[in-house]
Amino acid sequence: MCDTCGCNVTPGNAHLVKPGGRLSKTENGHEAIDVLHGLLDANDHTAAHNREHFNKHGVLAINLMSSPGAGKTRLLEATIDALKDELSMAVIEGDLETENDASRIRAHGVPAIQITTGSACHLDAHMVHDALHQLDLQQLDIVFIENVGNLVCPASFDLGQHRNITLLSVPEGDDKPAKYPVMFRTADLVVLSKSDLLPVLDDFDPDKARRYLRELANSAPVFELSAKNADGMDAWIHWLLAELASLEQQSGRLAAEPA
Amino acid sequence: MHELAICQALMEQVERIAQEERADQVLSIHLAIGPLSGVESRLLEQAFSVARAGSIADSAELVIESMPVQVNCKQCGQLTEALPGRLVCGSCGDWRTSLISGDELELRHVELIRQTAEDSFAPARRSYNS
Numbered sequence: 001m002c003d004t005c006g007c008n009v010t011p012g013n014a015h016l017v018k019p020g021g022r023l024s025k026t027e028n029g030h031e032a033i034d035v036l037h038g039l040l041d042a043n044d045h046t047a048a049h050n051r052e053h054f055n056k057h058g059v060l061a062i063n064l065m066s067s068p069g070a071g072k073t074r075l076l077e078a079t080i081d082a083l084k085d086e087l088s089m090a091v092i093e094g095d096l097e098t099e100n101d102a103s104r105i106r107a108h109g110v111p112a113i114q115i116t117t118g119s120a121c122h123l124d125a126h127m128v129h130d131a132l133h134q135l136d137l138q139q140l141d142i143v144f145i146e147n148v149g150n151l152v153c154p155a156s157f158d159l160g161q162h163r164n165i166t167l168l169s170v171p172e173g174d175d176k177p178a179k180y181p182v183m184f185r186t187a188d189l190v191v192l193s194k195s196d197l198l199p200v201l202d203d204f205d206p207d208k209a210r211r212y213l214r215e216l217a218n219s220a221p222v223f224e225l226s227a228k229n230a231d232g233m234d235a236w237i238h239w240l241l242a243e244l245a246s247l248e249q250q251s252g253r254l255a256a257e258p259a
Numbered sequence: 260m261h262e263l264a265i266c267q268a269l270m271e272q273v274e275r276i277a278q279e280e281r282a283d284q285v286l287s288i289h290l291a292i293g294p295l296s297g298v299e300s301r302l303l304e305q306a307f308s309v310a311r312a313g314s315i316a317d318s319a320e321l322v323i324e325s326m327p328v329q330v331n332c333k334q335c336g337q338l339t340e341a342l343p344g345r346l347v348c349g350s351c352g353d354w355r356t357s358l359i360s361g362d363e364l365e366l367r368h369v370e371l372i373r374q375t376a377e378d379s380f381a382p383a384r385r386s387y388n389s
Contacts, residue, residue, distance in 0.1 A: 030372055031282065032368065032370045033369045033370075034367065035368065036365060036367050037272060038364060038365055039268055039269050039298075039364045041268075042268055121261055122261050156261060156296065181344040182296070182297035182343075185295065215346065216344070216345075217355065217356045
């Protein structure tokens with residue numbers, strides 16, 4: 001996959017390619033170097049590299065994040081069932097342990113690459129890059145990356161995705177956006193999952209969840225959805241197809257431009 | 260606890276800079292961190308005290324500047340301070356704001372000792388644009 005794009009460039013030296021390093025002397029004669037690098041430059045470099053791969057093949061990359069048990073895998077199962085006749089999909093699964101989620105996805109006839117992170121609480125761009133080597137992007141329309149269930153750490157790592165989806169399940173409570181601002185601020189779409197539980201957990205107010213999200217200056221759409229009884233699936237599928245169409249239009253435009 | 264992973268990335272950057280500059284010792288490392296970066300300074304400091312052992316930054320001081328959360332209102336144009344979990348305009352209360360400061364996660368400055376390089380290779384200015 002990476003025969004032309006410079007995989008052999010070690011990601012750790014990406015920051016050295018940037019201009020702006022500066023050397024001066026402090027009063028006591030020590031050298032002082034002004035650098036201004038992002039601490040995650042190495043990760044961001046690999047993420048940009050992943051994104052290039054997705055773009056080159058016109059593959060939409062979706063990063064799914066939520067706390068554990070919010071229904072990410074269940075949403076993916078329902079999504080695969082709804083779209084498998086018209087689209088080709090694959091899933092990259094991030095979990096601390098087990099192949100359980102990948103097995104669930106494979107049972108729906110879609111390739112799944114399981115990344116077991118051990119004790120790591122998030123996926124990073126390098127892990128996703130390794131997983132991409134096991135997928136034939138040429139054959140795919142959408143790659144879903146199911147991040148490790150965690151509302152904190154995954155938010156700090158760009159994976160090369162096009163869109164971030166954050167699930168907030170009804171049992172978790174409607175104030176999660178205010179409590180986990182780093183995660184919800186980066187969401188391009190928020191899914192209020194397990195909406196079939198709203199009648200019994202009536203202290204969850206979807207409007208309140210929306211308001212907390214807006215107070216993070218985030219105008220992302222909010223969908224109420226139950227993968228169990230398929231309520232709200234149409235809006236989600238429609239959103240996905242629109243994102244895919246817009247990506248294809250974009251890459252078509254790029255391909256049409258003279259080199 | 261992703262601060263360990265981030266500290267590791269920091270150490271790689273610092274060691275590479277020290278090597279590039281032919282430094283013998285790193286005296287201090289200066290970071291800028293905002294609360295919306297998702298990184299806890301206290302945890303990063305703890306991770307650093309372990310990660311620096313045996314490295315060129317063995318006795319280096321980690322100096323973290325905490326950046327304020329500031330938003331610019333798209334409605335009234337005011338620049339105001341905000342809370343990490345509530346990025347509304349402090350003046351008119353509108354939610355349509357853009358973040359000016361608060362998500363930084365940056366290595367800004369490294370202080371080094373370079374005893375042996377003066378006579379051999381000591382450029383006054385060193386560009387990373389190689």
